[in-house]
Amino acid sequence: MILDKIVIHELKKESESNKVELIFSDELLPNDDDSTALLIALSASYKSDKILYAVFDDSEGRYFPEKFNDYKDSTRQNQNFIDFTRQVIGNLETLISPVTFATGGYFIFAEYIENGNNFISVFLIRDVEGKILKKTKNSFAIQTVEYIDTKNLAMACRINENRINDREINYLSFIQLRQKEVSEYFKSWISIKQLESSAEYTKTLYTIISQIEPPKDPETNIEYDLQTFRDLVYNYVSKIPNKTVNIKDLSQYFYEDNDKVSNFANEKNLQIDTEFRFNGTQLKKFIKVEVNRDGINLKFSRGILNEKVRFSDHNPNQIIIESESFAKALRNQIND
Structure with a gap:
């Protein structure tokens, strides 16, 4: 300072x-x-x-x-x-x-x-x-x-x-x-x-959870992988009766430190109210999408929908996956 x-x-x-x-x-x-x-x-x-x-x-x-x-x-x-x-x-x-x-x-x-x-x-x-x-x-x-x-x-x-x-x-x-x-x-x-921004704050929460160091599984003492952590946050938030997320309560629940999440947000210059009503549509970004049809099993985080996975604008039966690392891994597996 x-x-x-x-x-x-x-x-x-x-x-x-x-x-x-x-x-x-x-x-x-x-x-x-x-x-x-x-x-x-x-x-x-x-x-x-x-x-x-x-x-x-x-x-x-x-x-x-x-x-x-x-x-x-x-x-x-x-x-x-x-x-x-x-x-x-x-x-x-x-x-x-x-x-x-x-x-x-x-x-x-x-x-x-x-x-x-x-x-x-x-x-x-x-x-x-x-x-x-x-x-x-x-x-x-x-x-x-x-x-x-x-x-x-x-x-x-x-x-x-x-x-x-x-x-x-x-x-x-x-x-x-x-x-x-x-x-x-x-x-x-x-x-x-004040501005009504439940969608923006829910987006910001997704960004924080995607970047912050995940907490440890109390049973194994090993850090959760990112998607497991997102799923846990989704389950925690979606069950809040009045749909009002308290960042300090969330932080205490996952880290046993009520300032961990807000301190991380401050360090990264991410603005989020200590309490806000979550947006249901944005909250669904936290959970995975999994579809198994025609011998194709597609599973991905909802957060990358319309970014790395999107529907074609010209063909309703066509899905576009745009990922260099995914394409490389698929080529390697086919060639092997």
């Missing part, structure tokens, strides 16, 4: 109060080991939470995307970044004031590079109380201290500039908040628009 800029502003608000106070920073935090360590901790906490993907709502009058684009098109000096963060926090003041149960905290804005991607992220963290033991002359004393809780983010979002520049969708991600009222004002502030 390479940190470029980081700044903190504080927004003070008590639950059940409409009074809001902003305390702005006039300069960035030093770009040092402590700042980098803070960002690493926040990023790790972010990835461990429930993540959803989206885009900006680019309709007229959306303040956050407007100011973000202004900053993106600027010379991106330190003062440009500070101005951008102060402007959007100022706009948040009017949105959060009427939200009864909303409380304030420290808003951390960071610009950095991770896994080759350029990100601008916003994290909301709060102070929590804890206990420490302090040695006295004859014993120990219990003291109450306050510290920032980086492990439990109150809110957060992350903007992937590489995906914006490449005109790809789902360049914005955010954590799913448990309090609906708070979640709505945060989404409204960032101007988040």
Whole structure:
């Protein structure tokens, strides 16, 4: 991770109060080991939470995307970044004031590079109380201290500039908040628009399962072959009652590590919601197709249908298999 800029502003608000106070920073935090360590901790906490993907709502009058684009098109000096963060926090003041149960905290804005991607992220963290033991002359004393809780983010979002520049969708991600009222004002502030993409996410799941290291069979302690793993994932997902796949649950089931799959997706820059409704048609790519007719036994993964195996456009009785390695193996067997 390479940190470029980081700044903190504080927004003070008590639950059940409409009074809001902003305390702005006039300069960035030093770009040092402590700042980098803070960002690493926040990023790790972010990835461990429930993540959803989206885009900006680019309709007229959306303040956050407007100011973000202004900053993106600027010379991106330190003062440009500070101005951008102060402007959007100022706009948040009017949105959060009427939200009864909303409380304030420290808003951390960071610009950095991770896994080759350029990100601008916003994290909301709060102070929590804890206990420490302090040695006295004859014993120990219990003291109450306050510290920032980086492990439990109150809110957060992350903007992937590489995906914006490449005109790809789902360049914005955010954590799913448990309090609906708070979640709505945060989404409204960032101007988040979610896209219905169950088919795309099911396709992405297929890509992940096809590329990730397969888990081991608990009985033999040997890795599953790829098609067996795909079949197991199909059986697991297709039996989910509400058709909602939870990536962390799936990861825990197959790897006994609920972050294995999501970490792999992040490393490969694959965007997938932590929870999504699967698409039945796309899910069938996981299982094999097997047909035995006229002395021909054809068996292949449904995922390569229309890629390496396809029907002829001109003859309904003709099937085309386009594979160099398959053709070579067939020639060798015939010649032998």
